Amino acid sequence: MQTTHENNLVLDASIVEASIKKPDMLQSYEIALKAFKLQDLGIIVIDSAYRVFLWNDWLANYSGISDQSALGKTLEDIFPELDSPRLSNALSNALEKGMSAVLSQMFNKHPLPLFADFSSRELGRRMRQQINIKPFECDGERFALIEIKNVTASVEKEKILKQRTHDMKVLYDQNINQKKHLQNILNSSTDAILTLSLEGMILDNNYSASKIFQAESELLKGKSISSFVPEYNIKKIDDYFAQQLFAAKTASDHDLLLEITSNKLADNEQIFVVTLRDISEQQAMREAFFRSERLAQTALESIADGVVTTNREGIIESANPIAASLLKRRRAQLKGLPIAGVFELLYDDTLEVQDDLVIRCIKQAITISAPGNSVLRAGRNKSLLPIMATASPIFDERNKVTGAVLVFRDVKESRRLSTKLSWEASHDTLTGLSNRKAFNEELESVIKNSRNAVLLFLDLDRFKLVNDTAGHAVGDELLKRVAEVFTEHFRDDDLVARLGGDEFAILLTDCPFEKARELARNLCIAIEHCPFPWQDRVFTVGVSIGLTLIHRDDKSPSKVIERADAACYSAKKSGRSRVHVFGESEEETEYQANINRASKISEAISNERFVLYKQPIVEISNKQRKLHHYEILIRMLGDEGAIIPPNEFIPAAEQFGLMQAVDRYVISKVAKYIDMNKNREQSFSFAINLSGASIIDEMFLKFLDDLIQTEGVLPSQMHFEITETAAISNLGRAKKFIEHFKELGFCFALDDFGSGMSSFGYLKNLPIDYIKIDGQFVKEIVGNETDFAMVSSINYLGRMMGLKCIAEFVENDDIINKLTSIGVDFAQGYGIEKPTPLFEVE
Amino acid sequence: MNGVEFNELQRDSIIELINLGIGRAADALAQIVSEEVHVAVPSVKFIQYKNLVEHLREIDDCEPSVVAQRFSGDFSGNALLIFPRKSGATLVNLMLRDTVSDDQISDLEEEALAEIGNIILNACFGLLAELLSTQLDGDLPTYIRANAEKILEQNINEINDETVQVMLLQVDFSLASSKTKGFVVFAMDVASMETFKAKVDSYLANIFS
Structure with a gap:
């Protein structure tokens, strides 16, 4: 190419x-x-x-x-x-x-x-x-x-074009946003906003306008404002911010009341901006408010309660006629006065002035009622009037207190009635003395507060004769007279009551017993020497009085009255017009003695005046008489260190419910002893006696449970003895108790076996490990064949049931030999070893 | 009348040929954008030209971007590269790393799309011509933006022949992390289509001989 x-x-x-x-x-x-x-x-x-x-x-x-x-x-x-x-x-x-x-x-x-x-x-x-x-x-x-x-030019042109397009888009977006923003503002207004031409034609509107006139935006536009607000004439608006009320109609022909603000934008802008606010509802509310206010006013005028309103400072703003009359002021006078000066409340009993009710109510912003015994001191002569009053705070919409309403009422009549009613409820209408109900209440309160008191139970002698011969009316008169004599003989603090018929009771608080006895004797004499003349006759009656001391262990009024009644009966039996003190007959003496002992036991418990002893229980089946365990025995320390054996204080402790406390004491001490000796080579087991009261008590069970847990007592270190009688008294509970601790591994012995009569049947029911044969039989085993037969049969029975037998009161070797001959396993008694103190130095 | 029928073997080899061509196009595009570009033709369909409208509607109900390029030789016709409007914009965006909104494709961008189409279609022509041992001349591409009916009308008028048949090839582009889809259409009259088929047959005969 x-x-x-x-x-x-x-x-x-x-x-x-x-x-x-x-x-x-x-x-x-x-x-x-x-x-x-x-x-x-x-x-x-x-x-x-x-x-x-x-x-x-x-x-x-x-x-x-x-x-x-x-x-x-x-x-x-x-x-x-x-x-x-x-x-x-x-x-x-x-x-x-x-x-x-x-x-x-x-x-x-x-x-x-x-x-x-x-x-x-x-x-x-x-x-x-x-x-x-x-x-x-x-x-x-x-x-x-x-x-x-x-294409250089085209490229440049396109670049510019693109930039312009972009700028335009930004502008457009901004514009749209602004427009939306403005539209949102306009639409969020609850007022309707219209723009009008000079001819009054609606050019634009917001959402609220559509809502108020109930017409779509498109329907509003182009219409004349006069088609909605006939009276509105734009030509007559000369003020730029004219605000007027107009009657208007919606598109669907509903009546409206509008408040219209007209605003011409500027001289060169031929546009009016008109803001319309629908106040139809407001107007209706205002009318309703006036109506209800008038209603409230009328109600206040005619109400029976005094009503006063105050502002936040407690200055009176209004008072109804009743309030004025109760406060003994003229209504016009009250307005503007501080409430504290005119509304003064006192306690009717002490006449102490109360804190101002209204001020307190405003400060605390809560409704406060005056106490039931309030009286109002009002008027020039400062007269007192029982009233009932309540002050309530008034709140505004933001829940702030703006004042208070005080409502009060004259309760003179109702309080009098209620006083009368309460007096009658607690008094005997005939004699004016307290009645049985009031007496019981007082007695209960004395018992509850463990006050020192003496109760006199009085029964008139020969009263029946008066009633029968002269009639009930005379009998009533006599009762009144007697009541007067009773009242005269006692202090105001003493309570004299008629329990019914011719029975009376007198409660002497904080009165020494001997003084009470003397007063009672004097009363007998006074009644004897108080003649009661009727027509041509003179009746004399007598009074028999039973006395009893109310002590700390008394639980119920009925028991106390029972004792006094019993004493009164003794007095009557021994010849009327006498005074008899409960406990002065034989059976009553033991009771009294136990009372004294019980108080000593209580003291001993609180002061820990007990000594624990241990007595060994040994195996007698072998010659060494190997120690098996110890039984813990308790002695009480009397005055001047005398040791009191258990038979002298346990019965009293049982009678007055102190056994549980004693049991707890013993167990705690033994647990402590075990803990103290836990490092010794040899560890012993200790048998502790539990009373019937303890084993049937859930609380005691829990106490023992906790103690075992916290002190870490092992079943090999402690076991328990319960008496046959204690177990039998509540077999179900006792069984439950025994089973509970047996499950933890603890052993039980049935104490004093043979002393109760129905022993054998129960043996089957109780899950025990040992039988302790009652010492009464063991003691005489050598000379008395019956006792020997008893012991051997108990032992035999025990063996049959797989139980071990322990013989108590083993006093000498003859007894031991006898016991071994019948195969009794263990023995305990002076013949083996006397009890020695548990703690070396006590 | 169903026009010229293609059997499975013929269709498979067409897909293969087109894929080879498209592969070259991908290389050319990759050079332009200095990034890996994958283009694949997964399927081929032969339909009547007039039914194309429905197919185009399936792609996009409004205005697709179309690059049309006439080819002539032993067989002649009109080749179209069709993108859904969004895909066209996406493609330009991907290629130019620019932000072009789909309703805003400018003249210069249309040119760019035309070039993309040109590269792809030229690659197809080149390969077809080479492997089918024929000569195909390609005209300059034109960018058309119109609705499906208009495109059809325009091309029918130009070809003025109801016997025009269409070889419809789906084209999948993937570039960086994005993917888009389009179609390559070869519209030929019956005579051209027959020649095309004969060329494919002799290609096959050559392979199996």
Whole structure:
């Protein structure tokens, strides 16, 4: 392809020659050439040898390379800096395969080094290009036409356009947002907002306007405002912020009351902004409020209670007529006065002035009622009036106290009635003395508070005779007279009561017993010497009096009255008009003695005045008499150190419910002892006696449980003895108790077995481990055959049941021999070893 | 009338050929954008030109972007590269790393799309011509933006032949992490289609001989 130079469109000799031969062709060729040269885009024609065949002026201009220098060279020759594989590919595709190509400026910004002007060239700023490559054939040879468009301007224009579009979009978005924002503000207003033309035509409206007029926005627009508010005339609005009330109608013809604010935007803007507020509901509420206020006012005027309202400072704001009358002031006078000055409450008994009710109510913001015994001191003469009063705070919407309402009432009459009622409830109407109910209450309170007191029980002698011969009316008169005598003989603090019929009782508190006895004797004499004349006769009656001391162990009034009644009965039996003290007969003496002992035991418990002893229980089946365990015995320390044996205080302790305390004492001490000796080589087991009262008590069970837990007492260190009688008295509970501790591994012995009569049956029911044969039988076992038979049969029975037997009161070797002969396992008694103190140094 | 029928073997080899061409196009595109570009043609379908509208509707119910390029040789016709409008914008965005919204394709961007189409279609033509041992000349591409009916009308008028049949090839582009989809359509009259089929057959015969 090196020989195609003659085909170049350079006006060389051959072409001129050819053109002479074909003048027409030459001419059109020249025209075409010129046209090419003058094209306002770059045109390059490349021949099949990739050489430039045509290079127009545009290219010469922007490349700085003339057609003379370009023709016949390849593009790579012309532009050594050319670096566009895409262009090269497209060109070869066109020449080799006949494919056209587009080189868009986006992907190929400036494939050719073309420059718009000198300065661009200096700066190396190439022209933006868009290139089309089209193959074409001519005389069997394929050429490629390269068209180069300068798109620098388009690119710039598009850049600007894009920026503008972007700016516009931002502006548009902002505008839309602002508009939305404004619309939201307008729509969130509960007032209707309209814009009106000067003619009163609605131009725009917010959401509330649609709501108030019950019409869609589109329906409102364009309508005259007068179609909704007939009276409204825009021409008459001269004030810029005129506010007026207008009657209006909704689209669906409902009546409205509107408060309209008109505002002309500015002189040059011919638009009115009108704000309409629907106050129909407000107006209705206001009317309702006035109505209810009038109603309340009327009610207050006619109410029977005094009603006063105050402000937060307690200054009176209003008072109804009753209030004025109770406060003994004129209504007009009350207004503006501090409530404290006119409403003064006192306690009716002490006449002490109370804290101001209203002020307290305001301060604490709660409703407060005056105490039931309040009296009002009012008026110039400071008269007292029993009243009932309540002050309530008044709150505003934010729950702050703004004042108070005081309501009060004259309760003179009702309080009098209630006083009377309460007196009657507790008094005997005939004699005016306390009645049985009141007496019982007082007695109960004395017992509960463990006060020292003596109770006198009185029964009239020969009263029946008076009643029978002279009639009940006379009998009643006599009772009244007797009551007077009784009252005269005692202090005000002593309670004299009629229990019913001719029975009376007198409660003397804090009165020494001997003084009470003396008073009673005097009363007997006084009644004897008090004649009761009736018509032509004179009756004399007597009185028998029973006395009893109320002591700490008394639990119920009925027991005390029972004792006094019993004493009174003794008095009557021993010849009327006498005084008898309960306990002065034989059976009563033992009771009294036990009372004394019980108090001593109580003291001993609190002062720990007990001594514990231990007595060994040994195995007698072998010669060594090996120690098996100890039984713990208790002694009480009397005055001056005397040792009191158990039989002298245990019965009293049982009678007065002190056994549990004793048991707890013993167990705690033994547990302590065990703890103190826990490091000794040899550890012993101790049998502790438990009373019947303890084993049936849940609390005691819990106490023992806790103690075992906290002190870590082992079953091998402690076991328990309970008496047959204690177990039998509440078999179910006893069984439960025994089973509970047996489960923990503790052993139980049944004490004094044989002393109760029905022993054998119970043995089956109680899960015990040992039987202790009652010492009474053991003691006489050598000489008394019955006792021997008893002991051996108990032992036999025990063995049969798999129980071990312990013989008590073993006093000598003869007894031991006897016991071993029948196979008794263990023995205890003076014949073996006497009890010794548990603690070495006590 | 169903036009020229292609059996499975023929269809498979067309897909293979086109994929080879498209593979070249992908390389060319990768060079332009300096990034890996994957283009694949998973399926081919032959339908009547008039049914193309429905297919175009499936792509996009409004205006797809279309690059049309005429080809001529032993068989001639019109080749179209069709993108759903969004895909076109996506493609330009991917290629130019620019932000172009789908309703805002500018002249220059249209040119860019035309170039993409040109590259792809040229690659297809080149390969078909090469492997089917024929000559195919490609015209300059034009960018058309119109609705499906208009495109059809325009091309029908140009070809003015109801027997025009369409070879519809789905084209999947993936670039970086994005994917987009378009179609390549070769519309030919019966005569051209027959020639095309014959060329495919002789290609096959060549392979198996």
